Amino acid sequence: IGFYNKVHLLTPYFGVKAILFLAATVIIVVAAYYALLQILNWKWTAKLFAILLVFIGGFSSYFVNTLGVIISPDQIQNMIQTDVSEVSDLVSLRFGLWTVFFVVLPIILITQVKLKKEKVSHLLLKK
Numbered sequence: 001i002g003f004y005n006k007v008h009l010l011t012p013y014f015g016v017k018a019i020l021f022l023a024a025t026v027i028i029v030v031a032a033y034y035a036l037l038q039i040l041n042w043k044w045t046a047k048l049f050a051i052l053l054v055f056i057g058g059f060s061s062y063f064v065n066t067l068g069v070i071i072s073p074d075q076i077q078n079m080i081q082t083d084v085s086e087v088s089d090l091v092s093l094r095f096g097l098w099t100v101f102f103v104v105l106p107i108i109l110i111t112q113v114k115l116k117k118e119k120v121s122h123l124l125l126k127k
Contacts, residue, residue: 002061046115050110051107055103
């Protein structure tokens with residue numbers, strides 16, 4: 001949501017053109033992610049990638065949407081070099097609820113999904 005708000009603010013268009021530009025941006029981003037994930041998505045890696053993406057995305061989206069932080073290499077370095085007192089300042093009821101609803105529950109749901117067996121040739125054809 002934060003990304004699309006920035007795109008909307010930076011777009012040179014107004015009115016219907018701005019809405020169409022934003023819709024086109026959404027479609028392009030979704031298509032790019034879909035194409036990339038189709039390459040990485042195989043029966044033996046699907047759950048692992050899904051859990052990893054939910055974990056990273058859930059926590060990243062909290063900091064982007066709540067604190068307005070832009071995730072960059074500098075931010076990741078700051079996160080690695082942080083200490084206990086800085087982390088304790090970030091822990092709150094909102095953070096806990098966000099973690100439960102946007103990280104823990106989706107991961108539990110992902111682990112419960114049963115993947116059907118398909119022939120490798122059929123999968124390659126679909127991809």
